[in-house]
Structures are given as structure tokens and as C-alpha cells.
Amino acid sequence: MKYLLVLLLAGLTSSAQIQKEQLNLMPWPQSIALNDGNFALTKNFKVNVTGNPNPRIFGGVTRFLRRLDGRAGIFFEQGFITKLNEVPSAELQINCTKSGKIGLYEDESYHLDIKQNKITINATSDLGALHGLETLLQMLQNNNTSFYFPNAQISDFPRFTWRGLMIDAARHFQPIDVIKRNIDGLAAMKMNVFHWHLVDDQGWRIEMKKHPKLIELASDGMYYTQEEIKNIVKYADERGILIVPEIDVPGHGSAILTAYPEIGSKVITLTGGTSEKNIQGTAIATYGIERNAGIFSPTLDPSNPKTYQLLSELFDEVCPLFPGAYFHIGGDENEGKDWDANPKIQEFKKKNNLATNHELQTYFTMQLVPMLKKHGKQLMGWEEILTKNMSKEAIIHSWRGPNEGVVAGQSLVDAVKKGYKTVLSNGFYIDLMYPVASHYLNDPMPKGADLSTEEKARILGGEATMWTELASPTTIDSRVWPRTAAIAERLWSAENITDVENMRKRLDVVSFRLEELGLTHIRNKEVILRNVANNQNTNALDEFTNVCEPLKGYKRNKGGTEYQMYSPLTLFADACTPDSKDSLAFDEAVNQYLANKTPENKAKVAAFFTKWIAINKGLNELSKNAPLVQPVLPLAQKLNDASQELLLVLDNKSTLKADDLKSLIEQCDSKDHADVELGVYTSLKKLL
Amino acid sequence: MKYLLVLLLAGLTSSAQIQKEQLNLMPWPQSIALNDGNFALTKNFKVNVTGNPNPRIFGGVTRFLRRLDGRAGIFFEQGFITKLNEVPSAELQINCTKSGKIGLYEDESYHLDIKQNKITINATSDLGALHGLETLLQMLQNNNTSFYFPNAQISDFPRFTWRGLMIDAARHFQPIDVIKRNIDGLAAMKMNVFHWHLVDDQGWRIEMKKHPKLIELASDGMYYTQEEIKNIVKYADERGILIVPEIDVPGHGSAILTAYPEIGSKVITLTGGTSEKNIQGTAIATYGIERNAGIFSPTLDPSNPKTYQLLSELFDEVCPLFPGAYFHIGGDENEGKDWDANPKIQEFKKKNNLATNHELQTYFTMQLVPMLKKHGKQLMGWEEILTKNMSKEAIIHSWRGPNEGVVAGQSLVDAVKKGYKTVLSNGFYIDLMYPVASHYLNDPMPKGADLSTEEKARILGGEATMWTELASPTTIDSRVWPRTAAIAERLWSAENITDVENMRKRLDVVSFRLEELGLTHIRNKEVILRNVANNQNTNALDEFTNVCEPLKGYKRNKGGTEYQMYSPLTLFADACTPDSKDSLAFDEAVNQYLANKTPENKAKVAAFFTKWIAINKGLNELSKNAPLVQPVLPLAQKLNDASQELLLVLDNKSTLKADDLKSLIEQCDSKDHADVELGVYTSLKKLL
Known part of the structure; x- marks a missing residue:
């Protein structure tokens, strides 16, 4: 209420000095100082880019101009920015020292300086400059007749290098436009990783030219073409976003095994009179695309050389589609039922001195490491891959908590202590419909744990996970946004930015502005209600x-x-x-x-x-x-x-x-x- | 109000007999008889397909099930329909005699019979069956607790064979998802032609592998990849829609000439001191992508052999992307200013006995006929191509009226009398924001004209034209819908279905239902207003x-x-x-x-x-x-x-x-x- 009053008063006089508390920045920057005076926005507002940025900055600036114009309704003269130093006299000057590389550990910092007649964004790389443009958009203020930026100096950089969102495209398939608009949302919130869960029991979603059976039999016709994937990768790159693809193995295998039942673990003992193919007294089980939600037994056979042959071929086709350095192989929720019931697999375990199913899964996972390395990719997996023989290069994705009968985020501490890099998703399960505060106060850096500086450095960041058992293309945005914006702040801003009430106030405005990216989290509510209400x-x-x-x-x-x-x-x-x-x-x-x-x-x-x-x-x-x-x-x-x-x-x-x-x-x-x-x-x- | 009352009463008792006037069918079918009793919808509702349909019917039935389920919230057991006679006992039986061919003159008729425990759709082709499914969806009724179909017999077929919508993707570029959802809208309204205006002064929108300059210089990066175009063509085919691509020549040429100024008509006389290339006293003009709306002078040079060489190469690359039998070459609004001012072109006219610019344009257009015929395509053009030497195979697209200083639809009468086939767009310019009634009462069959049966048969139908100078991806749907649904009725239903008030009542419901296809004509209004209201x-x-x-x-x-x-x-x-x-x-x-x-x-x-x-x-x-x-x-x-x-x-x-x-x-x-x-x-x- 106090804020509202101040805002209303500010609206009445154009030169009223704005206070920090009135700004609706998210994620909140590392350092901000407001100064007297404003930069008034006019039709002639122009942008100029100098330095050695990656060309993605030109598209970024053009999109910035369109969004700013959409808000202000001014109809800027400047159309498309296509080259360096196009308008040397422009009011907004952007300088980048070097071309930003999509991935971790890149310098994403920026300095934004708004003066009465000049705005500058200085950044090491264009990735920082893109972040600076998002902050500038959030700085936009207005009185009753016009728009302006308050004079300010902002220095900013991310706290964590991995600030991600996962979207599950296997349960409810999510078409290209859903992915695109959510990537735009990530970029607006200064996030930098899009983790694309592409394979699960309910479907294989990648067009495979050499293994067409996967889409013919295991996609229901709902998949991304390779061309579409390349387009999305380019789209993400243009917005500073790394894509981490996921093919979930050896569990969650129903879709793969629907196409290739011969590498499944299930044993069918023939008792005669069956129509299935007879192989020495046992038969290959048949599998089907899973239609329900849950944990299912279909699991790849780790004792079968054909399994590795196929996976190697699949990675050979899929890896080149994704230029990023990381590949997620899932590895979660393998309950081992079919392994336990399969004598051949039990024999294999004994022969290879693998005492438990966990060790057997590690054996399996370790076979994938070189397949991915061949393509310059580092293996990442859900926390179940964390066992004593796992390669230290693997990234551990911490996800389990009380729901799974373990201590929340324990695997994250275990992982860094054992020398693994890690990303936190426990506490960021946005599909579970928990309130935003619970996610906002969930810090990847564990409070009580006694971690060395080196160990802390292995905590790369966090990732919101959007599983889609209960989210369709129409509803997914309202499950992702605006709560993911609060998670973005947790991952970007200083550790002590934890005022929930203040976050809520800013989130309201941020959520509204996310609409301009085509996100449907607000607008689709009425669509559903009209259907419920029968018009x-x-x-x-x-x-x-x-x-x-x-x-x-x-x-x-x-x-x-x-x-x-x-x-x-x-x-x-x-x-x-x-x-x-x-x-x-x-x-x-x-x-x-x-x-x-x-x-x-x-x-x-x-x-x-x-x-x-x-x-x-x-x-x-x-x-x-x-x-x-x-x-x-x-x-x-x-x-x-x-x-x-x-x-x-x-x-x-x-x-x-x-x-x-x-x-x-x-x-x-x-x-x-x-x-x-x-x-x-x-x-x-x-x-x- | 009377309707409302009847509806409310109907809502109270499930077995209340529904009246024809209460149905919200659009386009209104040729024949409908309601019978006593209802078919009650349950979770077990299933569909079965028999006969010899094109496989597109399976996707069509699956989409039908999802939409019906979305409305009723029942969660049908049946998932994906993938083959013939999958569920012989199903309540809804669809039989098609033959595979429907995308194009004109295909049999699109269907018979829908709803009985207490059985629904049948019989159609010659799957195209008719798809129409029948749309009618069945529109027949859905409800009381306070459940959904049902009233028993009925419907026989239906279209009045005109060309029932189209044009979308201009050159002015405001319209991304793939805009095109897809509008194609879904067309199919729901039993329309069958999507005319894709792909090239204009403001941009070239087709990826060209052999002529990359067109997208590099003349698209602002906004174009459809060939893969995307193929996907759209497939998407349209699956919904019974023919795509007619348009490359607008020789006028509206700014984009083409931005990439290939050497085939432009403009003459620059050198007076020294210019930096442009000197060619025997004249220079090649430079062109730029047009940023404004209007009629502009950049026009291809019809006297230059290079013009035809290039166009032939462009058609060789573009035609194979579109399997349909028609290609629109524009031909409109060439004011001939640059031709008049170009001595070389004037000389060419004289040499070839071409008295007027019209004759010169006909000469130009006639060169395109064999280029298209080579790819099995018939040429179509806006009415300006109608001159005495124009090939009788050309289809004349009638569009001008009082706004252009001519009698509305006169060119349509002229064309059919001269032996041309023709399509009416005058009166269907939905971008002009006229009320729905004006479009609804605009009949392609001219009232007063004295036409023979043969001449009448040359009137193929009509097409709504959505020019996008003032329509962005956010707003275009509300410009197209729901008015295009009323145009669809004009083109499908009997000539005497002209009650505006009754149409309005049905249109309200139809408009609401179009939302389920992802169309944003209702939901995006609030998005814009939230921006105007500043949240x-x-x-x-x-x-x-x-x-x-x-x-x-x-x-x-x-x-x-x-x-x-x-x-x-x-x-x-x-x-x-x-x-x-x-x-x-x-x-x-x-x-x-x-x-x-x-x-x-x-x-x-x-x-x-x-x-x-x-x-x-x-x-x-x-x-x-x-x-x-x-x-x-x-x-x-x-x-x-x-x-x-x-x-x-x-x-x-x-x-x-x-x-x-x-x-x-x-x-x-x-x-x-x-x-x-x-x-x-x-x-x-x-x-x-």
C-alpha cells in the first residue's frame, strides 16, 4: 500500500525522484545507485553497438527496441540493427570487448549507466550486454504522459553460473512455440541454461534419420525434426542460452524399448502357446509407449552389447545437433525390478564383480562417458548416478528430498565433497505447485554444511524442473511463470536478497511484462475458464x-x-x-x-x-x-x-x-x- | 433472448428435444433433420474408421477426440487412432470410399447420422469425413451435468469449391505458429484453400538455397525455411487444405530488387559525382526493403532477359515445395511509373508492338506461364492480369471495388464471360475492419449479372484476404476471426442462408469454440489492454x-x-x-x-x-x-x-x-x- 501510494505520487510529476524500493528489477542487481534526473524516451531513441561482440547482439538490440516500443507506443524510427557503429550518435551506446561463448563460466557481467542524455552499457561480452538490456527494460518508468529511465548506475553479475529451466517434452509433448517463448522468458530473467528432457517412458521426441523406428513407433508422431532442433539451438544461442539435451537411460526406457525391445531387460519365460519369438526358452518382451504417470520397470539391458551399440549410434546422431558441452543421460528412478528378474543380467553382475544394481548402473553409465566425450560432451545425470566408481567429470544433478525419503539436497553436499560438480533441482520442482516463497528461499549453497571454498565452487547453480504429466501446451506457461523468475533471482542475485514480500511486489510487475514475450501464463487462464463455463x-x-x-x-x-x-x-x-x-x-x-x-x-x-x-x-x-x-x-x-x-x-x-x-x-x-x-x-x- | 430462454430450459432436462434454431452450426449444412433422442457421451466413447481413406483421417480423428474430450472433460480411454478398423465395435463409425485429393473439385460431401447408440459418418473421401467430424463437434449439447449429441441426420456438401483465406506474411511477418493455428481455423470452418502471400515490397519470406541473397538482404531475417514450408504443407494436407503460394511480380518488387537491383526498371541517369556503377550513361538503381505501407514504384524490368532467367530459377526452387496445382503470381498494382521513365523499356514495347503498359505486363506474365506449367502449376493472378492476350488457363483473382475506382466484382463477371475461372476477394477484405454482415452478404455469384450455367461454373468461390500492414502476430487472429467463419458459411452453405441476426447468434458460439485450436482472437485482447493500462x-x-x-x-x-x-x-x-x-x-x-x-x-x-x-x-x-x-x-x-x-x-x-x-x-x-x-x-x- 505504501508502495502504491508512492507510485501514484510519482505518476503525477515527471521529475519526481524515484526510490530504489519502487524499482521492479528481477533478478535484483548486485549493485545499484540511483541519481537525480531522468532520461526521457522519444521517437528518435536509437542504439549503437561498438567493440567486438558476437553478432547475436544485433538481434538482441532489435528485439529490445521492439519491446520497448511496444510498451511505450512511440514508434521508434530505428528499425533493425545489423552492424557495428551504425549510429555513432545514438543515445544508447553498447560496448562489448569480446564475443560471448555459450556455456558455463563466461563473463556475463555488465555496467549500465543511465544519464540525462546518454545511456551506456559496457560489458565484457555480448552476453553481459544482453543482460544489461533486460535490466534497462525493467528500469522503464512513466508518469501520466510519457516514459523515461531514471538516472542510475548499475554493476551486475551472476552469483551462480548454472541458472536453468528444464522442460519435459516427453510426457505432454511441448511444441516448438512453447519452447521458444520459454527460452525468451529465460533470457528476460537472465537465466542461461535450457535443459530439454527429450526422452522418457511416454515418448521419444527427436527425429532420427538412421533409427526412424524411434519416431515411427515411440513418438505418436509428436517429435522435433532435426531442423527444428537446430533452429531452437540457434534461437537459444541468439539469446545467450545453452541447451542441455537429455536422453533418460537406462530406466524410463519404455519409449526406446517400444522401438528396440531386444535391448530391454525384461525376461519372458516361454510356457508354450505364446505367439512371441522363441529364443532359447525365453522371449523378447514387447513394450508400449507408457500412457500413465509414474515409475515404470522398462529398463535397458546393461549386459547386452547391443544396448551400447545402439546408444552409441544414437549419440552419434543426436550430439551434433547440440553444440553445448553437456549431455544429460538421466539415470534416475531405475528400480531394477527387471534386472533382478533376469538371470542373464544377474550372471553378468557376478562375472563383473558388481555387487548391487547401483554398481551395475554405474558400469552402464561409465560406458556412455566415452560415447559422449567423442563428441566433446561432458556427462550429466540425476543424482542416482553418484556412486563410488562414477567418473569425476560427471555432473551430479541433485533432485531428491523428503518426497523420495531422503534429506533434501543431501546428494549435492555428498557430490561436492566427493569432487563432483553439481546442480540443484531439489526445491525447484515447479510442477509440484508449491508456493513461490518455498522456491525463492531454496539456496543451492547449503546453509549448515561445512564446505571448503573449493567445494562451494563445485556448486554450479540450480535448475527449475518442469515435468509435464499435468501440463499441456496451454497450461505449461502458468506452471513455469512467474515462479521461475523468483528462482532466477535466487540464482543470480546476492545471497542476502531474501525479502519475500518485496520479491512478491516485484514479481507481479515482472509477470505482467513477461506477457510481451508471448508467454501465456496470464492470458490462458480465461481460455480454460471459458471452456469450463461453457461460454x-x-x-x-x-x-x-x-x-x-x-x-x-x-x-x-x-x-x-x-x-x-x-x-x-x-x-x-x-x-x-x-x-x-x-x-x-x-x-x-x-x-x-x-x-x-x-x-x-x-x-x-x-x-x-x-x-x-x-x-x-x-x-x-x-x-x-x-x-x-x-x-x-x-x-x-x-x-x-x-x-x-x-x-x-x-x-x-x-x-x-x-x-x-x-x-x-x-x-x-x-x-x-x-x-x-x-x-x-x-x-x-x-x-x- | 428467446434463444437464451430455450437454451436455459434445455439445460434443465437432459432429454429435452432440441430445435434446429438452437443449433450453432457454421457453415450451416445443406440438409438437416433432427430426430427424437440423444446420443450420450461417455468415457468409453470410441471411433472406428473403415474403407479406403487417406491416412490423414487418423490424425483427424485423433484431434477430434482430443477436442471433444477437452470440451467434455471426460478423459476418453481411446488415445491415438492409427489404422483401419481398429475398434469395430466403436460408437462412432466413419467410412470413406476413397482417398481425398487436396485441390479443387474433390468430393467433400458427407452424411452424418446420429442415433441413440450409434453415430455414422459416410463420405466419399476422407476430406468429407473431416468436415463431418467438424459438424459433429458443433452438434455437441449439454444439460447441467453431461454432454450429448441430439439425434439427427445431416447431408452436406459445399456450394463453392474454392473457400479460401489469404494471409500476408510479407508486411508483418507471421511466424509458423500463426499460420498453423489459422489453418486449423480454416479446417474447422470447412474451408479448403490457404493462400500464402510470401513476397511483397516489405520482404521475401522463403528460404532460397540457390539465391541466398533474397533472405540475406531482403527478409530482415524473418522468413520460412524450406523445411518449415514443407511442414506447413504437410500440416495443411492433413487438414484437407490446399496451399496456394504467392510471389507478387512484376510490381510490389522492392524486396526482390533489394537483392537483385539489376533486374529493376528504374533508370538513374548519371550526372557525375555519383558512387553508383556506371553503365553506358545510366546506373543501376539501388532498392531497399520498404518500411511503409502503400503502392510503390519498384518493378521488375520486363525487357530484361535476366528477369526471366531469375524468375525461372526462383520458380524451380519454390514450386517443388508446394505440391498443389496453383501458383499465384500477384500482378497487382503495377503503376508503370518506372516503365514509363525507362527508355529501354519504351523501346522494347515499341519493338514488340505492345501499345500499353497493360500489354507489356501481359507479355511479362505470359513468360511465367510455361515456367509454372513445367512444375504442373496453373497461373493465378490478381485481376490486373486480365487482358486480351492472357492465357485462358489463368485464374483471375477479383479484388477491386469502389476503393479502387471500379465497380465491385466487375472483373469477376468480365473474367467468366471471357472464359476465365475466377475467385472473388472483393468484399472479403477482412483487413479493412468492415462489419461481418458486409462480408456475409457478399456473394461470389453476382446477383444482377446475366450469366450462363457454364459461366457460373467458372466462379470457383471466394477468399478472405488478410493484409498485414496493421496486423502483428499478436493481433492477426482477431482480424481474421470470427468474421472469416461467416465468409466460410457464405462459400459453403446454400445461397439463401442469409439471416444476419441468426448468423450472429451462431457466430458467438463458433468464435468461442475456435479458441480450442489455439487461436488468440479472444485472449489477446486483454494482453493488449494490460499493456495500455500499464498493468x-x-x-x-x-x-x-x-x-x-x-x-x-x-x-x-x-x-x-x-x-x-x-x-x-x-x-x-x-x-x-x-x-x-x-x-x-x-x-x-x-x-x-x-x-x-x-x-x-x-x-x-x-x-x-x-x-x-x-x-x-x-x-x-x-x-x-x-x-x-x-x-x-x-x-x-x-x-x-x-x-x-x-x-x-x-x-x-x-x-x-x-x-x-x-x-x-x-x-x-x-x-x-x-x-x-x-x-x-x-x-x-x-x-x-
Whole structure:
């Protein structure tokens, strides 16, 4: 509220000096000083580039101009920037010392200096300059009639070198335009790694010219052509983003084994009368593309030379598509059931002195190291690859936590202590629908651990992981954004930037601005609600999304079989997001009221109840001609009932016994309806 | 209102018999009979395909299942349909006699029969079956808890064989995803031609491997790769859509001549001291990609053998990308200025007995005929190619009308009388922002003309043309849809289906359903308004779009130089569309009031004024922190002033002289603010 007031006042006079607290920068820069005065934006605004940058800077500047122009509606004269020193007199001067190399450890720093009549961005490489342009866009201010940049000096650089987002394109396939717009989002948030999960039980997504069976049999026709992949790699390079592809082996193997069952681990013992091919008393199992979510047994056979022959050939075709130095081979969630049941594999373990399935998997993984090295690639894998014989060059991707029965991020500490480089994803599982604060406060640098400087240096950074069992092309953006922007800040900004409330304020604005990149996290909510409402007015539904959140963790899609991977996600829950807006506002109102029971504070709380009672009425009206509203009604009814009673409680008019009131409120803790829960429940309980 | 009531009642009882008038089919089928009873949709709903269809039917059925499932939220068990007779017992049986060929004159008819427990679609070809599936989707009804199809028998076929949409990808480049979702829209509306305007003064959009200069110098990096084009052609084929590519020559030549100035017509007479290359006293002019909108002089030199050499090579590379039998060569708006000024060209004309520039252009065009025929392509061109020596095989694309100083559609009559086949676009210029009714009532079959059966048969159909001087990827869908759906009905349905009010009612629902294809015509409005509002509440802006329409005809972007082709279109006008919602509702209220001045009717009219006064207030509030709202204010003020006074008039309390009231209302006829006009003006005038 204080901020709002200051903003409104600032809006009234063009020369009002802006305060740091009013800026909506994200990630927050390492150093910023505001000075008196402003740079006024005009139609003649022009940019000039000098130095020795990579040519990607020209496209970057052109896109910057278009976005700035879109916000300001000024129609700049300058069109496309195509060469060095094109407009020496330009107001914005960008100088880069050298061409930036896509990858880790590149100098991404920049200095942005905004003066009354001149703006300069100085950076070692164009990658830093691109970051500087994003900051400049975020510096844009306005009064009632025009736009300007406040005079400032900013020096900035990232805290971690690996600032990534993973998108799973295997479960719900995500078309090229989804990937592109999310890469734009990454670049806007100064992130630099896009981890592309391309193969899983539910599909193989890479066109293979030498092994066409993989797409013919294991993609449902949903895959990226090699040309498309090359285009995406180029697109990412132009935006300073490294692409790390992933082919998940030896587990999560249903798709690969659908095409090549002969390298699977499953044994079928023939008892006669089967139509399957007879091979010395056992038969090759058949596999199918997995349609459900979960952990499945199909696993590559590590004892079969053909397995390595095929993988080597696959890497030979896939690696050249990705110029980056890292290749993710998955390695997670291999439960070893089919290995245990296969006598040939057991024999192989014995012969090779491999005591456990873990050791067997390490044997398997170590065969892949040279296949990748041949193409100049370093192997990366999920933390399960971390065993005593694993190559020290492997990068360990830490992901497990309490959900998997282990200590959160323990593998990260283990890895760096053993000399491995590592990336943290535990705590950054954005598909699990946890609130933004939980991700924001999740630091890759472990608080309690006793780590040496050298060990700390092995912590490369972190990565948000967007698994797509429950995200379609229509909904994925609202699962990735805006929470990934907060993760970006964790990975870029100083360790002590941890004020959640301040982050939320900035995130609202950042989220709005991400729309200009084509991201659909805001706009597609109404699309889903219109479908749910059957083209009736969506107001009641819209209001209800403000207190509802999708079930968290793994509570939605129980057993992984409620929805198939081809099921469209067009339900009320798909329009909801974590951090439901009114839940936060309600909590604040409740806290204020409990601290100070003034009539004003009471009225604020009561207003929510009145609103929720009206929502329930609205949803009931709507449901008369909208079957998809029906599943939402019981939860709205529960909130209505609690609200009705709490209104009486506020006025000391309730005649309900304490226990009955408690149970009325506890009904609101339901997770049984429409795959959502009420974000207001904990605040309601405070009123008991 | 009557419809609404019937719908609501229908919603209450699942077995209520639906009436034809309640169906929201578009295009309306040739024959439909409703029967008692319904087919209830369940999770087990399955489809089976038999006969000899093209395999495109399998993808078509799979997409049908996903869309139906998305609407009903049922999560069908059936996933992907991949072969014939997969589920013989399925409830929906589709039989096709033969494989449909993409092109004109194919049998696209179908018979859809919905019975209590069985639905059948019988069609000659899979193209007809795809149309049948679209009709079935439109037949979906619901009560309060479930979805069903009413029993019915439908026999259907198109009135015209050419039902097209042109998208201009040269002015504002339109990325692949824009093209794909619009192709989906065409298929949903049973259209069958996508005309892709790929080259114009503002850019060459086709990757050329043998002539890379065209994309290096004349595309600004915005072009389709050949692989992308092939993918789009395949995508269109899978949806029954023919692609007709266009390379516009000899006029609209700035892009081609930017890469190949040596085949341009412009003469530069050397007067010394120039840096340009000296060729016997004249020099080759330099050309640049055009940044403005309009008609420009750069024109290919028809007297230069190199021109034909180059064009022949270009066609050799481009034609194989498009398997269809038609190639559009433009041919429009060549004003001949550079020809007149070029002595060499004048000499050439004389030598070849070409009396006029028209004859010279015909000479030019005739050289292209064999170049295209070599690749099995028939030449098509805008109506200017229609001259006495033009090959009778050429298809004449009729487009000019009063805007161009000629009788609307006259060239269509001329063409068929002279033996040419023809397609109508005059009256279908959707970029001009005319109301849907004007397009809907524009019949390719001219009313008054005395045409023989043979001549009539030469009228192939019509095509909506979406020029993109004022349409970006963010806004184009709202310019194309939903009006193109009404054009689709004109081209498919019987001649006597012309009830505008009934069409509007159906169009509302059809427009909503088009969203599921990814079309952004509804959702992107808020995106633009959020930007205009500077992330403040958009309600007032949203309400104001309901009475504002973008300037019509060629009134926006005066002189073609206000906006450059690279300017983003993020203004209030870009969020507005023709047929502003409240303008229609207000007109109805005014008519009712004037016919019968009851207090109720007066109150209805007054409610609009009250709303508009509130909008003005809201916009003024908003503008305090939103510079892009400023240009909108004067118009809102004018509507406010008229509304204030008309409220008094309604109550007989106005003290204004008749002339002053008139001028107060006439102020609302303004076209001077924010590139929009008030859709309510004509209705306001009725109140004088």
C-alpha cells in the first residue's frame, strides 16, 4: 500500500525522484545507485553497438527496441540493427570487448549507466550486454504522459553460473512455440541454461534419420525434426542460452524399448502357446509407449552389447545437433525390478564383480562417458548416478528430498565433497505447485554444511524442473511463470536478497511484462475458464481461482492413472495456480484483524466472506448450463458454509459450538474436489 | 433472448428435444433433420474408421477426440487412432470410399447420422469425413451435468469449391505458429484453400538455397525455411487444405530488387559525382526493403532477359515445395511509373508492338506461364492480369471495388464471360475492419449479372484476404476471426442462408469454440489492454472496446507512414474489433425505445449512457499512470458529454438548442483519436 501510494505520487510529476524500493528489477542487481534526473524516451531513441561482440547482439538490440516500443507506443524510427557503429550518435551506446561463448563460466557481467542524455552499457561480452538490456527494460518508468529511465548506475553479475529451466517434452509433448517463448522468458530473467528432457517412458521426441523406428513407433508422431532442433539451438544461442539435451537411460526406457525391445531387460519365460519369438526358452518382451504417470520397470539391458551399440549410434546422431558441452543421460528412478528378474543380467553382475544394481548402473553409465566425450560432451545425470566408481567429470544433478525419503539436497553436499560438480533441482520442482516463497528461499549453497571454498565452487547453480504429466501446451506457461523468475533471482542475485514480500511486489510487475514475450501464463487462464463455463460469464470462476490452488506435491492424478498423457487438461484446476491472490490478501486481513479488532479490520475480513458467499451463488447459477462447473461446487459450498458462520462469529452472533465451528472450518481443508484445495484454509483456522 | 430462454430450459432436462434454431452450426449444412433422442457421451466413447481413406483421417480423428474430450472433460480411454478398423465395435463409425485429393473439385460431401447408440459418418473421401467430424463437434449439447449429441441426420456438401483465406506474411511477418493455428481455423470452418502471400515490397519470406541473397538482404531475417514450408504443407494436407503460394511480380518488387537491383526498371541517369556503377550513361538503381505501407514504384524490368532467367530459377526452387496445382503470381498494382521513365523499356514495347503498359505486363506474365506449367502449376493472378492476350488457363483473382475506382466484382463477371475461372476477394477484405454482415452478404455469384450455367461454373468461390500492414502476430487472429467463419458459411452453405441476426447468434458460439485450436482472437485482447493500462485494472478499457472499432477502410495509418512495418501494434485500436458488442446492443435498445417509449425501454437506453459516463471516469483515473490511455481520453470525453446530455433529453430536461445537441452528438463521429471510431454513433443520431 505504501508502495502504491508512492507510485501514484510519482505518476503525477515527471521529475519526481524515484526510490530504489519502487524499482521492479528481477533478478535484483548486485549493485545499484540511483541519481537525480531522468532520461526521457522519444521517437528518435536509437542504439549503437561498438567493440567486438558476437553478432547475436544485433538481434538482441532489435528485439529490445521492439519491446520497448511496444510498451511505450512511440514508434521508434530505428528499425533493425545489423552492424557495428551504425549510429555513432545514438543515445544508447553498447560496448562489448569480446564475443560471448555459450556455456558455463563466461563473463556475463555488465555496467549500465543511465544519464540525462546518454545511456551506456559496457560489458565484457555480448552476453553481459544482453543482460544489461533486460535490466534497462525493467528500469522503464512513466508518469501520466510519457516514459523515461531514471538516472542510475548499475554493476551486475551472476552469483551462480548454472541458472536453468528444464522442460519435459516427453510426457505432454511441448511444441516448438512453447519452447521458444520459454527460452525468451529465460533470457528476460537472465537465466542461461535450457535443459530439454527429450526422452522418457511416454515418448521419444527427436527425429532420427538412421533409427526412424524411434519416431515411427515411440513418438505418436509428436517429435522435433532435426531442423527444428537446430533452429531452437540457434534461437537459444541468439539469446545467450545453452541447451542441455537429455536422453533418460537406462530406466524410463519404455519409449526406446517400444522401438528396440531386444535391448530391454525384461525376461519372458516361454510356457508354450505364446505367439512371441522363441529364443532359447525365453522371449523378447514387447513394450508400449507408457500412457500413465509414474515409475515404470522398462529398463535397458546393461549386459547386452547391443544396448551400447545402439546408444552409441544414437549419440552419434543426436550430439551434433547440440553444440553445448553437456549431455544429460538421466539415470534416475531405475528400480531394477527387471534386472533382478533376469538371470542373464544377474550372471553378468557376478562375472563383473558388481555387487548391487547401483554398481551395475554405474558400469552402464561409465560406458556412455566415452560415447559422449567423442563428441566433446561432458556427462550429466540425476543424482542416482553418484556412486563410488562414477567418473569425476560427471555432473551430479541433485533432485531428491523428503518426497523420495531422503534429506533434501543431501546428494549435492555428498557430490561436492566427493569432487563432483553439481546442480540443484531439489526445491525447484515447479510442477509440484508449491508456493513461490518455498522456491525463492531454496539456496543451492547449503546453509549448515561445512564446505571448503573449493567445494562451494563445485556448486554450479540450480535448475527449475518442469515435468509435464499435468501440463499441456496451454497450461505449461502458468506452471513455469512467474515462479521461475523468483528462482532466477535466487540464482543470480546476492545471497542476502531474501525479502519475500518485496520479491512478491516485484514479481507481479515482472509477470505482467513477461506477457510481451508471448508467454501465456496470464492470458490462458480465461481460455480454460471459458471452456469450463461453457461460454457463460466467467466472473464467479475467476474469483474462485483467487482462493483455489491445484493440489500440491503428487496428490493430483492419483496413482498416475486418472489422466492419460494424451488427455487434454481443460479443467478448473488447470486454470488455478499456486499463490492464489486472495488467499494472500485474506491472510493479511486476518492477521491485522487478530492484532487489532477495529471495525475497519473486521469489515475487511467480512468482505472476503461476503465475496465467497457470492461466488458460491454464482457458481451454482453457472453450473445449470456447465457440466464442468459441477465438480467445483462442493468446495465452493464448504467455503460458503464456513463464511456464513464466520460472519456471525465476527458479529458475536454465532450459536455454533466450538467443535462444530471447528469442523465447519476443517471441511475447507478438503482435497477431494476438482483437484484443487483452498489456499485460505490456514488463515481461516486462525479465526478459531 | 428467446434463444437464451430455450437454451436455459434445455439445460434443465437432459432429454429435452432440441430445435434446429438452437443449433450453432457454421457453415450451416445443406440438409438437416433432427430426430427424437440423444446420443450420450461417455468415457468409453470410441471411433472406428473403415474403407479406403487417406491416412490423414487418423490424425483427424485423433484431434477430434482430443477436442471433444477437452470440451467434455471426460478423459476418453481411446488415445491415438492409427489404422483401419481398429475398434469395430466403436460408437462412432466413419467410412470413406476413397482417398481425398487436396485441390479443387474433390468430393467433400458427407452424411452424418446420429442415433441413440450409434453415430455414422459416410463420405466419399476422407476430406468429407473431416468436415463431418467438424459438424459433429458443433452438434455437441449439454444439460447441467453431461454432454450429448441430439439425434439427427445431416447431408452436406459445399456450394463453392474454392473457400479460401489469404494471409500476408510479407508486411508483418507471421511466424509458423500463426499460420498453423489459422489453418486449423480454416479446417474447422470447412474451408479448403490457404493462400500464402510470401513476397511483397516489405520482404521475401522463403528460404532460397540457390539465391541466398533474397533472405540475406531482403527478409530482415524473418522468413520460412524450406523445411518449415514443407511442414506447413504437410500440416495443411492433413487438414484437407490446399496451399496456394504467392510471389507478387512484376510490381510490389522492392524486396526482390533489394537483392537483385539489376533486374529493376528504374533508370538513374548519371550526372557525375555519383558512387553508383556506371553503365553506358545510366546506373543501376539501388532498392531497399520498404518500411511503409502503400503502392510503390519498384518493378521488375520486363525487357530484361535476366528477369526471366531469375524468375525461372526462383520458380524451380519454390514450386517443388508446394505440391498443389496453383501458383499465384500477384500482378497487382503495377503503376508503370518506372516503365514509363525507362527508355529501354519504351523501346522494347515499341519493338514488340505492345501499345500499353497493360500489354507489356501481359507479355511479362505470359513468360511465367510455361515456367509454372513445367512444375504442373496453373497461373493465378490478381485481376490486373486480365487482358486480351492472357492465357485462358489463368485464374483471375477479383479484388477491386469502389476503393479502387471500379465497380465491385466487375472483373469477376468480365473474367467468366471471357472464359476465365475466377475467385472473388472483393468484399472479403477482412483487413479493412468492415462489419461481418458486409462480408456475409457478399456473394461470389453476382446477383444482377446475366450469366450462363457454364459461366457460373467458372466462379470457383471466394477468399478472405488478410493484409498485414496493421496486423502483428499478436493481433492477426482477431482480424481474421470470427468474421472469416461467416465468409466460410457464405462459400459453403446454400445461397439463401442469409439471416444476419441468426448468423450472429451462431457466430458467438463458433468464435468461442475456435479458441480450442489455439487461436488468440479472444485472449489477446486483454494482453493488449494490460499493456495500455500499464498493468492496472483493465475494466474501463475493456468496456470502452465494446463501443469502439478500429478505423475502417484505409483511414488508419494515414499515408502508410505513421507506422513502419516493424512497429509493434500494441495500442488501444489493436484491442478493438469490428462489430463492437455494445454498439449492436445499444442500437437494439434505441430502436425499441423509439418504437415504444415505455419507462423500461427508456431505462435500457439510459443504462448505456450511465455506463459510458462511468467509462470516461474510469479511463481518466487510469490515465494518471498510463500514458497509452491518453490518446483514448478525448473520444471517451465526447461520448461522456453526449451521454450526459442525452440522459437529460430522455427525461425531457435538456435545455440545449436542437443545433447544439446535434453538434454534441456529431462530435462522436470523430475519427481523430486513438485510431478508433465510436460504433454507437449512428444509433446516437437516431435519438435526435
